[in-house]
Amino acid sequence: MNAIVAADQNWGIGKDGDQLCYLSEDLKHFRALTLGHAVILGRRTLATFPGGRPLKGRRNLILSRDPAFQPEGAEVFRDISALLERAPADAFVIGGGSVYQSMLDYCDTVYVTCLEGVWPADVFFPNLDADPRWRLADEGPQMEQKGTGFRYLIYRRVCDVC
Numbered sequence: 769m770n771a772i773v774a775a776d777q778n779w780g781i782g783k784d785g786d787q788l789c790y791l792s793e794d795l796k797h798f799r800a801l802t803l804g805h806a807v808i809l810g811r812r813t814l815a816t817f818p819g820g821r822p823l824k825g826r827r828n829l830i831l832s833r834d835p836a837f838q839p840e841g842a843e844v845f846r847d848i849s850a851l852l853e854r855a856p857a858d859a860f861v862i863g864g865g866s867v868y869q870s871m872l873d874y875c876d877t878v879y880v881t882c883l884e885g886v887w888p889a890d891v892f893f894p895n896l897d898a899d900p901r902w903r904l905a906d907e908g909p910q911m912e913q914k915g916t917g918f919r920y921l922i923y924r925r926v927c928d929v930c
């Protein structure tokens with residue numbers, strides 16, 4: 769499985785229930801990578817989407833323990849093991865913090881949009897630079913939009929237990 773995330777230099781990914789920032793270039797990149805694939809997300813991340821609706825052109829696999837939560841156009845799972853039974857190997861974990869944390873062990877590639885600087889944040893992605901199971905495998909050029917510097921990075925799992 770894959771994960772895709774926009775994180776600052778401290779691996780901050782969200783603040784007050786929303787993203788740190790929205791860059792149209794990064795949204796295009798996200799769409800290009802995930803379109804046609806299943807996406808795995810938590811109920812709180814779904815709430816940040818326009819109208820709280822699932823993403824079009826992708827199977828939306830949503831984690832929620834709330835038995836009453838059943839959004840149209842999505843498949844809801846009450847726990848990780850039920851989700852793993854149905855999630856394809858090429859699915860993308862798209863957040864948020866709690867779902868990245870619990871699904872990272874099932875991922876072998878993480879696509880990171882690395883935002884320059886340190887942003888105010890209250891939700892974080894696990895620090896892959898400090899984890900010997902992960903290696904930075906590819907680093908794109910520095911880019912800039914709306915005064916925000918960013919670059920695309922790809923991390924790959926190098927071993928399960930080291």
Ligand SMILES: NC(=O)c1ccc[n+]([C@@H]2O[C@H](COP(=O)([O-])OP(=O)(O)OC[C@H]3O[C@@H](n4cnc5c(N)ncnc54)[C@H](OP(=O)(O)O)[C@@H]3O)[C@@H](O)[C@H]2O)c1
Pocket residue numbers: 772773774775780781782783784785786787788809810811812813814816831832833834837845846847848862863864865866867868870891
């Ligand atoms: N920078 C990025 O790339 C990025 C991407 C996505 C999200 N974000 C940010 O991340 C933040 C949201 O993250 P979050 O951790 O607060 O919320 P989240 O992971 O999006 O959703 C949490 C909810 O998912 C459900 N859930 C999580 N684990 C579960 C499990 N094992 N079994 C069943 N249900 C489970 C629960 O829903 P119920 O409460 O309904 O039971 C839980 O309250 C926001 O700030 C958002 O903007 C950033």
